[in-house]
Amino acid sequence: MQVSLSGTIRTGSTEGGGTHQASRVADVLLEFLSARESTLTELTRRLGSNKAVVHRILKSLESRDLVRLDAASRTYHLGAAATALGAMALRACDLRRAALPALWRLQHETEETATIAALVGFARIHLDQVPSPREVRMTVELGRPFPLHAGATGKALLAFASSRTRARVLEGTLPQVTPNTIVDPRLLEPELRRIRDAHVAVSFGERQPGAGSVSSPVLDHAGESVGAITVCGPVSRFDVAMVARVSTLVRATAAEVSQTLLPPAASRRNQTRAPSLRSEGGKTT
Numbered sequence: 510m511q512v513s514l515s516g517t518i519r520t521g522s523t524e525g526g527g528t529h530q531a532s533r534v535a536d537v538l539l540e541f542l543s544a545r546e547s548t549l550t551e552l553t554r555r556l557g558s559n560k561a562v563v564h565r566i567l568k569s570l571e572s573r574d575l576v577r578l579d580a581a582s583r584t585y586h587l588g589a590a591a592t593a594l595g596a597m598a599l600r601a602c603d604l605r606r607a608a609l610p611a612l613w614r615l616q617h618e619t620e621e622t623a624t625i626a627a628l629v630g631f632a633r634i635h636l637d638q639v640p641s642p643r644e645v646r647m648t649v650e651l652g653r654p655f656p657l658h659a660g661a662t663g664k665a666l667l668a669f670a671s672s673r674t675r676a677r678v679l680e681g682t683l684p685q686v687t688p689n690t691i692v693d694p695r696l697l698e699p700e701l702r703r704i705r706d707a708h709v710a711v712s713f714g715e716r717q718p719g720a721g722s723v724s725s726p727v728l729d730h731a732g733e734s735v736g737a738i739t740v741c742g743p744v745s746r747f748d749v750a751m752v753a754r755v756s757t758l759v760r761a762t763a764a765e766v767s768q769t770l771l772p773p774a775a776s777r778r779n780q781t782r783a784p785s786l787r788s789e790g791g792k793t794t
Contacts (some may be wrong), residue, residue, distance in 0.1 A: 533558065533562065533566060534569075536558075537552065537556065537563060540556065546585065548583055548584050549583070552567070567585055570588075571588070573588075575591045576588050577589075602627075604627055604636065604770065605637050607766050607770050608625035608727070608766050609625070611762045611765060611766055612638070612738070613639050615762055616640075616642070619742075619754075619755055619758065620641055620642060620643060621647075621746070622640050622646055622647050622648055622649070622740070622741050622742060623639045623740050624649050624739045624741065625638075625739075626666070628674075628734050631657065632654035632655060633654070634651075634653065634655070635653070636651065638651070647741045647743060657678050658678060658690070658692070658697055659690045660712045660716030660717070660720075660722060660724075661710040661711055661712035661715075661724035661741075662710075662737045662739045664701065664704055664715075665709070665724040665726045665737040665739075666734045666737050667701060667734075668704035668705050668726070669705065669732070669733055679697065679698065680694075687717070687718050689712075689713060689714045689715045707756075708725050708726065708760050709723060709724070709756045709759065710723070710725070714744055719743060720742070720743070721741065721743065721744035721747030721752075722739050722740065722742075723740050724737045725737065725739075725759040725760045725763035726763055727767050730771055737763070738759050738766060740758070740759055
């Protein structure tokens, strides 16, 4: 399933600033987050652009090793330069760096996979994970956009996202990722209110069949989500007692990472607004 970071078909708008041509180049590169390989025809269709324009952009990107063309399949892939940029960005990511020690602790405490995800546009992307030491375990795909309405991580981010982001998601199409995905806004809105009250989201197979997950948002100085800490594993291990215990742990961990990312003055203000970590977490769906 492909997820657009913008949440809509791109039309070459320069809403985020910059020139029209620069926006087109950025749009072409961002398409590779949704599909790791694409033909010229596929890219043109998804972008809703002119084929000659997209081809010129791809040739320019290819000359700089940002994309490469597989001559046999006629498909484009990200090139070595793009891979190097991505690796550099990941190393420099404050959210990932702040969360990683906490992820190791969560994995040790729960023996399940612990992850950190970021809110990127109208999607969420996993930045890192510490896999469970168990033989049977769940893992996530790093760097791929996933929809915000599906799964505990997405719901935790969506519940605390800006009102504009929530409205854009709820007013758009909500794809049925699995049979358990909530796709009716009339059901999703009260679920998001419960998550805001508990600071915890829970999912049983809403994004990935057979997966259980518990997530809590990492918040900025305005109380809006920038990331989410999640523990996930086979749904058979996520019984009521496990969900309650993990809810407390992920909520405390997300609050800790939030404080780490805040400037000192904002951190002191937010300490007075932090949720109680003694409360047994959230509703399940």
